[in-house]
Amino acid sequence: MREFLRKYRAELAAIQLPPGLRRWTAKIGKVFEEEGVEFVILGKSCYGACDLADKEAKQVGADVLVHYGHADMGLPASLPVLFVEARMLVNVTEKLEQGFEEIDSRRVGVVTTVQHVGELQKVRELLTSRGIEVAIGKPGFRARYPGQVLGCDMGSATSVMGEVDEFLYLGTGRFHPLGVALVTGKEVLTINPITGNFERWSRETESFLKKRRALVARAACCRRFGVVTSTKIGQARFKLARHLVEKLTKAGKDVQMILVDEVTPETLGDFGLDAVVCAACPRIPIDDAERFEIPLLTPFELSLVLGERWEGYRLDVVKAIDF
Numbered sequence: 414m415r416e417f418l419r420k421y422r423a424e425l426a427a428i429q430l431p432p433g434l435r436r437w438t439a440k441i442g443k444v445f446e447e448e449g450v451e452f453v454i455l456g457k458s459c460y461g462a463c464d465l466a467d468k469e470a471k472q473v474g475a476d477v478l479v480h481y482g483h484a485d486m487g488l489p490a491s492l493p494v495l496f497v498e499a500r501m502l503v504n505v506t507e508k509l510e511q512g513f514e515e516i517d518s519r520r521v522g523v524v525t526t527v528q529h530v531g532e533l534q535k536v537r538e539l540l541t542s543r544g545i546e547v548a549i550g551k552p553g554f555r556a557r558y559p560g561q562v563l564g565c566d567m568g569s570a571t572s573v574m575g576e577v578d579e580f581l582y583l584g585t586g587r588f589h590p591l592g593v594a595l596v597t598g599k600e601v602l603t604i605n606p607i608t609g610n611f612e613r614w615s616r617e618t619e620s621f622l623k624k625r626r627a628l629v630a631r632a633a634c635c636r637r638f639g640v641v642t643s644t645k646i647g648q649a650r651f652k653l654a655r656h657l658v659e660k661l662t663k664a665g666k667d668v669q670m671i672l673v674d675e676v677t678p679e680t681l682g683d684f685g686l687d688a689v690v691c692a693a694c695p696r697i698p699i700d701d702a703e704r705f706e707i708p709l710l711t712p713f714e715l716s717l718v719l720g721e722r723w724e725g726y727r728l729d730v731v732k733a734i735d736f
Contacts, residue, residue, distance in 0.1 A: 414479070417495045418448050423477045426452045427470035431459040431482040434499065441481070458675060460694065462486040463555075463565070463647025467494060484527045484557040488647050498527055501606060505532040505583055506539050508609035513543065515602060515611040518578035522548045523560055524570050524593055525583040529606060530558045532583065540581075548573040555647075555731060562589050564696040565731035567596045574599060587617065588696055594618045595728045622726055624702075625714065632708040632718045635687035641671045643693035650735035654692040657712060661690075664719050678705050690715045695729035 418426065426445055430438065438454060445452040453473050455466045462483040467490040470478040478492055482499040523536055537547045549560040553568015560569050562582075570580060574597040582590040582603045594601045594614050601614040638661050642654040654670055661668040673680045676697050681689055688708040691698045698709045710718065711729040 414444055414495065414497065415448055417479075417493075418445070418450050418477065421477050421493045423450050423475075425473070425475045426450050427455050427466065427473060427475035427478045428452055429455045429457075429459050429466045429470075429478060429480045431499075434481050458645075459483075460645075461563070461647070462488065462496065463694065464645045465490060465494065465647065467491045467646070484561070486555045486557070486647060490646075500531055501528040503606045505529060505604070505606045506535045508606060509536060509539060509604060511609055512604065512611045515604075516540075516545065516579075516581065517600075517602075519544065520546045520548070520577045520579075522550065522570060522573045522577035522580045522599075523583070524550070524562045524580055524589070525560055526563075526589060527558070527561055529583045530561050532606075533560045536581075536583065546577075548576045553730075554733065562593060564588055564592065564694065565729075567592055567728065567730060570597050588700055590614050591617060591621060591699070592728055595621075595726055596730075598725075621699075625726065626723070628702065628708045628710065629714050629717045629723075632688040632710055632714070635666075635708070635718075637667045637669075637685065637687045639669050639671050639681060639684055639686040639689040641673060641676055641681065641689055641691055641693060643676060644672060644674050645693070647731075648693040650692045650731070653712065653735040657690050657692060657715060660715065660719060676701075681705075688718075691729075692735070695731065698729075 442452060455469050457466055457469055458464055462485060467478050471491055478494045480494055481497045484498050485496040523533060533549055540547045550569035550572035551559055552561055553566040555566040556563050556569060562569050570593045579600040580593050582601055583606055585605055590601045590603045603612045640654050640657045642650050658668050658670050676693050690710045698711050702709055713727040717723055
């Protein structure tokens with residue numbers, strides 16, 4: 414941090430924090446104060462490295478942006494950016510030892526988020542010592558570390574899915590283990606590094622697919638569609654959005670392309686739409702579906718609406734050609 418501020422001779426730094434770290438603003442600010450650097454907290458959203466606030470930092474005249482919590486995706490920025498990755502200080506191997514009997518397979522792929530990537534080698538050593546063959550996959554298009562998965566990049570799972578019988582996910586939340594299960598077709602066992610609780614995702618996957626089939630069926634009767642993408646630098650999938658608009662137009666649907674900062678029921682509620690296809694963050698249609706009164710579809714689900722046969726679910730992942 415200090416070397417970064419000195420290197421760019423920063424006089425004013427913009428700080429971007431996810432909600433979970435904002436309570437530590439006073440402590441974080443001490444480093445800047447000690448370096449004689451003025452700072453401003455950017456209160457906009459901070460959903461990931463895809464949601465980089467470099468434009469806002471430039472607007473306030475900042476010399477640098479310090480983005481907390483996430484790993485660099487390699488996206489272009491209009492000023493120097495330092496990514497301060499979050500690491501959760503919990504003993505994952507201790508929790509894993511307590512519930513070791515939950516693991517059913519002899520070949521296991523291990524995946525996690527950036528908060529726990531530092532624990533992966535310890536987990537590998539523990540499992541290997543118990544006679545389990547461990548695979549930690551190479552990151553894909555956007556992830557930075559082996560074994561790291563993102564909502565838009567499951568490469569660390571798909572790169573080793575042919576080598577394992579099941580996956581072990583270290584972390585909290587439902588999207589990442591569900592995503593791994595969907596893209597690999599493998600059983601996923603999760604361990605919560607905080608509570609030590611284990612959970613299997615086969616039932617969750619079945620429930621998810623049932624809900625998405627129902628959503629697709631609802632959308633098949635719709636006439637007025639919106640295709641929405643975002644102004645966020647890592648979510649602005651304009652080529653994909655235009656492609657989806659073309660598909661809907663050819664199918665005889667009324668369609669509007671909409672550009673927003675955040676995809677919310679409030680931002681889309683005034684357009685009089687029957688259904689919306691999301692060409693922004695892949696997590697939004699999955700995590701936020703219940704917030705919307707109308708169907709919020711992924712690009713794959715639109716293909717089903719327009720007549721493609723359901724032959725296995727395909728998760729939406731971000732590709733370079735989408736932009």
